[in-house]
Amino acid sequence: MTFAVTLNEVIMQKQSAFPYAKGELSRLLSDIGVAAKIVHREVNKAGLVDILGAAGVENVQGEEVKKLDIFANEQFISALKTSGMCCGIASEENEEIITYNDNLSLNAKYVVCLDPLDGSSNIDVNVSIGTIFSIYRRITEPGNFAEEKDFLQPGTKQVAAGYVIYGSSTMLVYTTGLGTTGFTLDPSIGEFCLSHPNMVTPKEGKIYSINEGNYLKFHDGIKKYIKYCQEKDSATNRPYTSRYIGSLVADFHRNLIKGGIYIYPMTDSAPNGKLRLLYECNPIAFLAEQAGGKATDGRGNRILELSPKSLHQRVPFVSGSSKMVDKVEEFISTYK
Ligand code: P6P
Numbered sequence: 482m483t484f485a486v487t488l489n490e491v492i493m494q495k496q497s498a499f500p501y502a503k504g505e506l507s508r509l510l511s512d513i514g515v516a517a518k519i520v521h522r523e524v525n526k527a528g529l530v531d532i533l534g535a536a537g538v539e540n541v542q543g544e545e546v547k548k549l550d551i552f553a554n555e556q557f558i559s560a561l562k563t564s565g566m567c568c569g570i571a572s573e574e575n576e577e578i579i580t581y582n583d584n585l586s587l588n589a590k591y592v593v594c595l596d597p598l599d600g601s602s603n604i605d606v607n608v609s610i611g612t613i614f615s616i617y618r619r620i621t622e623p624g625n626f627a628e629e630k631d632f633l634q635p636g637t638k639q640v641a642a643g644y645v646i647y648g649s650s651t652m653l654v655y656t657t658g659l660g661t662t663g664f665t666l667d668p669s670i671g672e673f674c675l676s677h678p679n680m681v682t683p684k685e686g687k688i689y690s691i692n693e694g695n696y697l698k699f700h701d702g703i704k705k706y707i708k709y710c711q712e713k714d715s716a717t718n719r720p721y722t723s724r725y726i727g728s729l730v731a732d733f734h735r736n737l738i739k740g741g742i743y744i745y746p747m748t749d750s751a752p753n754g755k756l757r758l759l760y761e762c763n764p765i766a767f768l769a770e771q772a773g774g775k776a777t778d779g780r781g782n783r784i785l786e787l788s789p790k791s792l793h794q795r796v797p798f799v800s801g802s803s804k805m806v807d808k809v810e811e812f813i814s815t816y817k
Contacts, residue, residue, distance in 0.1 A: 485674035488514050488653060488664045495659055506616070506640060509566040509591055510655065513614060514673055516560035517645040517653055520553045520598070520612065521666060524647040542573070542793070549604050550574060553597035553612065567591050568619055569627025571792050573599075573760055578792065580626045588623045591616055591640070592631045594760040600728025609648035611730025615764035616641040632759060632792060636785035642764035644730045654680065654734065654768060661737075661772040677738075682774040686740025686802045687718050690725045690732045698748035702813035706744075709812065729756065733765055733800065737772055742805035746779050746813075747797040754779075754797035758789050762798050775799075775806035779813055 489511050496507045554574040561567040565585035571578050573596045581587065594615040603610050617638055619631045643655025651666040653673050663677030689710045696704065710721040724741070726732050732743050745754045756762050766776030766784035776784040779797035787796065799809045 485667065485670070485672065487675070488673035491662060491664070491675055495657055498659060499657075505566045505590065506657070509561070509564050509593075509616065510641060510643075510657075512560045512564035512566070513557070513593075513643070514653060516556045517612060517651070517673075518666065518671060519556050519560075520645070521647055521651040521668075523549060523552055524604075524610065524651075550598045550601045554595075557593075557595055557597050557612070557614075561593055562586060565589060567593050568623070569593075569631060570595055571632040571759055572597060573757065573793070576793075578627060578629055578632060582626070587625065590618055590623055592619050592627050593617075594632055594763070596757070596760040599730055599761065600726075603726075603728050608726060609646055609728055609731035611647065611728060611734075612645040613730060613760055613764050614643055615639050615760060615767070629792065633789040635788055636758075636763035636766055639763060639767050639785075642767040644734070644764065644768070646730045646734050648731060648734075652676070652734070654737075656768050656771040658767075658771065661768050680737060680772045682737045682769065682772045682802055683740030684773070684802055684804045685718070686736060686742065686805060687721045688724050688736055688739060688741030689721045689744070689805075690723075690736060690741060690801075691744040691746070692725055692727070693723070695748060698750060699746060700748070700813070700817060702816040703744065703746045703809075705816050706809055706812040709808075729761055729765065733769075736801045737769070737774070740802045740805075742799065742801040742809060744779075744809060745798045751795070753795040755795060756798045758784070758787060758794045758796045759792060762796055762800075765798075765800055769800050773803065774801055775803045777806055777810055779810070781810055781814060 492507045492510050496502045566589050568589040569580045569592045571594045596613040600610040641657045645653050654663045661680040664673035665676040667674050769776045777799045
């Protein structure tokens with residue numbers, strides 16, 4: 482009988498690859514895993530407990546906030562405080578950064594960017610949703626409160642990133658720069674068990690993910706790329722299949738495994754697209770690159786090299802199989 486390899490065991494194994502690691506990042510990742518299990522429990526009974534439906538408030542994005550968003554945000558804020566390894570959080574649900582004032586956290590060396598429950602408009606219709614996180618070393622001195630500049634670092638400075646997908650099963654996928662690794666929650670033992678040791682995304686895929694309801698708003702390059710996907714050409718495995726769930730983590734996760742492209746482009750009314758750089762695009766880009774994929778901003782720039790200017794900054798997003806990302810950028814630069 483083979484024993485399951487748990488998230489904590491893999492975190493510790495990977496820590497040994499960093500000679501100066503003292504276990505703080507490992508502890509932080511483990512505590513994120515604990516919070517994910519608690520959110521999993523609530524997501525999986527949302528239909529039974531009165532936490533469905535709008536909480537009647539709006540988040541900084543002006544979007545109606547579901548009670549589960551608030552619950553998830555509170556769980557991760559609490560878990561990261563308990564870990565004592567994090568001195569501050571930038572969350573989608575909070576306009577300003579959250580700082581901790583206890584002595585342990587004040588001296589912690591990491592900050593976390595977090596989308597506690599991405600795709601939450603899908604909660605009430607039982608479609609997969611996700612948590613996305615990104616971890617940086619602080620640039621301010623330990624012993625002081627975290628400051629906004631700790632969070633406004635380029636994605637290349639991430640020390641770890643990951644997501645939890647609450648789907649037909651709950652999975653946690655993360656990277657510390659040593660590849661992309663996936664774990665599946667076994668509720669019978671309450672452990673994330675290693676299920677995808679080394680996730681490598683195909684260089685080409687047959688899936689394109691974009692909200693075609695916005696077709697008339699797209700610039701010509703994107704319109705022509707969509708038609709390219711739909712044309713018949715057996716030499717390049719076209720037509721592709723259109724798959725769009727409307728939950729970034731779910732769309733990205735499927736494409737990561739099968740190969741494919743996710744696009745949330747700019748339009749005249751939204752010149753920076755919709756997705757947020759700090760807690761959606763940067764962590765997903767890190768995971769994509771670590772799996773052999775790519776992530777750009779639809780302007781020929783590598784997402785991870787963008788210099789953030791504000792916490793909730795939006796950026797156009799093209800991510801997935803490397804050759805497909807290149808093809809989208811080729812269409813955009815050719816047809817504008
Ligand atoms: P649209 C969810 O709100 C989200 O941020 C991503 O998870 C998702 O991919 C995208 O927005 C969906 O946006 O405009 O297509 O509904």
